[in-house]
Amino acid sequence: MSSIARPTTVAKPGFWDGNLGYAQAFVTVVTTMTVGLAFHAWVGYRWIGMLPTWVIAVAGLTPALGLMVAARLNPGQRIIKWLTGIPFAVTTCTAVGLLALAGGIVPASVWAERFGLPSYWGSWPFLMVGYLMLLSLVGSCGRRLWPLTYTNVVYQASHLGLAIALLGGAYSGLTLERKRMVLFKGMPAETMVDEQNREFKAPFEVELREFRMEVFNPTLTLATIDEKSPDGLQQSAGSLLLKKGITEKVAGHTVTVEKFFKHAAYDGLHWREVPWKTAAPAAFLRVRTPDGKEKSGWICSGSPETMPAYLMLRDDQAILMNPPRPKKFESELRIEGKDYRVGVNEPAHIGGYDLYQFSYDEKMGAASGYSVIEIVRDQGLPIVYAGIFMMLGGALLHLGNGIGGKK
Amino acid sequence: MNATLAYVAVGSWTLAAGMYAWRRRPWMADLVAMIGVFAGAMLLGLLWASLGRPPMRTLGETRWWYAVCVPLLGVLIGWRFQTRVLAVPSMLMGVMFALFNLRHPEYMDRTLMPALQSPWFVPHVVVYMVAYSALGLSSAVAAWNWAGRLIRRQPLQIEDTDVPHRLVLIGLPLLTCGLLFGALWAKEAWGHYWTWDPKETWAFLTWMAYLMYLHLRQKHPLKPALTLGALIVGFGVLMACWFGVNYLPTAQESVHTYTQPE
Known part of the structure; x- marks a missing residue:
């Protein structure tokens, strides 16, 4: 009796089994974008800032920091390795890049009129895919937190620096106060308005003492x-x-x-x-x-x-x-008994607020009867600056490596 | 005087390219190339003096910086890494940009708007121009190597990516510095470091394109076609950021329109 060899059936590994790479990252990104679009259709454009800041901070930071810690403790685990690896990073960066490309080509007015997006950069798909990129970035930092080698320090300066700058930017976006004051010479003012022309009481009284403007000599045209x-x-x-x-x-x-x-x-x-x-x-x-x-x-x-x-x-x-073009314009202000000068590229800093020279009556030029000052309070700025200076340090170290011939 | 210096630079770089291609006495070709760089630098100095402001405002002015930086980097990096791969592409790029500028000078306006009168102006533009030069050169060498292999009907080799990669390792950190200087400057000038202005968006895209190249090179070092292709795409994005953004529908919303001649 001859035995008949039966073919052994090997179960085909599922899509999410085995090594995870670009294909799984692509599916994740597309799903996230679809969820973002569904949110857009469901709740419409809602600035995420409608939620309390602490809720957003907890919801955003918990998965990111969790992944960072997990990546430090168990970097070889299949899912963690994939989420913090290059294929996932490249795919999420490509998605963010493509979304940014759309925003870099289509004017903001079209996004607002046709798609109901007052700010394309605050849309659900962009925010959600951007968050995936941040997750990958923070997670990858966890993998290389220790040991404190030169290579890891350079890595952290650029990667963790970017992550900190992005987190600071998100915090800025949630808490930024940006208002304008229209000041007439010799008339103290305490009212400022936002972009929707809603009125607010200013943190201090501001008086325009003088508006000064210099112009270039005019040019001629044939x-x-x-x-x-x-x-x-x-x-x-x-x-x-x-x-x-x-x-x-x-x-x-x-x-x-x-x-x-x-x-x-x-x-x-x-x-x-x-x-x-x-x-x-x-x-x-x-x-x-x-x-x-x-x-x-x-x-x-x-x-x-x-x-x-x-x-x-x-x-x-x-x-x-x-017509002559402006060379320099600035306002002399009196705030709480002290004199300040605010010009373009020369803001004044008063008690956590930054004051910027915004505009003037362009028809009247140097004889403008008013000056518009922008008052900005950005609580996320120190975090952003910390990230930026880390990135600058990382860039200089990378440059040293590049010139030194290290690959 | 300006035109004479420009023609001296173009002539020197053309001659140097020929000498490099001939492959004899490369030190003499270096000398001729540096005469061109010196003439170009003098031209920029004279422009600075005659305009009464840094010649970095219009596209034409930045093109001159680029035309001078590319041959200079070609010679310096050639010396540093003992390679002649860069020599001919860098000279030809310098000639191309200089000739384009002789046809469209665009550096006539002597005014400098208040937002540009900042200590950040010169470092921001200079760092960007050196970065653009290194990255442009990396793409030129990538295309040069690729074309060479195609002509010889050979597959791309890993060593074809070596010099372009070294150039990115110099150009990308400088691009990062330029981007961050711009953010710090924007905070001083407009009260916010990032507003997704069209020019900022394209600067971000350029940065991302080269970051992705770096990560792809790290992950797939044995795929030269992929990495060289990424470099060529990156340069396309860079050119869109430098020139192309002015012709896009979003240009009307940009506060960076001062790069256009008026």
Whole structure:
């Protein structure tokens, strides 16, 4: 009796059995995005900040720190190894990158109008996939917390630094206070408004003592009528900063500035220099065209008090003066009996609040009757800065390795 | 004077590329390349003096920095790692960017808006330009090596990824520093370090693209096509961040429109 060999059946490993890699990470990311989209359809756009901050902190930090500790204690465990490994990190980073790509191409107004998203970056799919990336990042730090070797220190500086900066950024996003105050000279104010124009009482009384503005000298443009161009004009880039006595070439034309008034007015017969801040600049030019013809006349950029003036070179060509551009603007403020100066790139810091020069009456320029100041309180900032400086340290160490030839 | 210096730089780099390709007396080619770098640096210095501000505002100005940095890095990294792989691509990239600038100068405007008048301006742009140069060069060498293998009908080898990888190890930390300097500057200027402005978003995407390259290289060191391909994609994202973002629908919402000539 011959024995018949029966084929042995080997059970095919399931999708989630054995080694976990890119495929499982892809499924996880797609599922998370789908859940995010379902949240969007279910509860709509809701800023996560509607929940108390401590609830979000506990819900967000517990899994992340749990994974970090687990990765430290049992780095070889199959799921932990996968969650803190490169395939999961690369997949979540790709998903965040693709979502960011969409946000980098489609304007915010389209997201708001078509998809009901006041902020694309606060949408459920982006937040949830971003959280997966953070989970992977924090978990991977757990794996290399110890021993304190040079390689691990460099690793932690860049990875843990990024994780801290992201966590600080999330905390900032939840607690940030950003309000604006419109200040009129000599009138103390205590009311500030948010982006929805809701009024709040300011933490201190602010008085605008002075608004100061400096402008660059104006530039000029050679404009030629061109029916093919969208606005019907072809304009040479404004290059020459006008001042008395200079001679320069502008698009083949030799331009000499014979007179220049920083503030000028036309009295019907002549252009005169005037002491009014609101008056526009004017210049008397002598222009030699490429074909040797000479033209001269006044040009002015125009202001609320002065009509603009231009110098015709041909029937279809003229020289125009561009309005002067701001060089510097700042506000002198009095707050709680002390004087502060707030300018662009020069914020003032008062009792946990940062004050920024936001805007002014652009039509009036230097004669603006008001100044807009932004008041910001960001409690997450020290955490973010701690993360940023760790990352900078990590980047410098990596740079040293790169130049030193370490791979 | 500016145009003369630009032509000296272009001429030197073209000559140096030819000498490197000829493969004789490479030290002389280094010397010629450095004459071009010197002419380019003088051009930037003269521009700085004539504009009365750092020549780092418009795309044309940053292109000049790039045109000078790439050949300089090509020579310096060649010396440091004793390799000539970078020589021809770096010279040709310098020539390409310089010629483009001679055609479209875009550095005429002497004004500098208040937000750009900050101590962060120069370090932020310089660090970014050196990073862009190293990363651009890494992609150029990757493409050069790949093309060489294709022409010789050979498969890619692991050593083809060596120099491009070394360049990323220099470029990515600098890119990180540039990104973080930008965040610290934005906090001083606008009150927030990150607002997902379109330019910031593309800077983030560029950073992510190179981070992913680094992780892929770590995980799959024996797959040169994958890693070199990632580098070429990364450079595409970098160029989109530098130039392309100005032509996207989101450009109108960016506060970084000062890179465009007015």
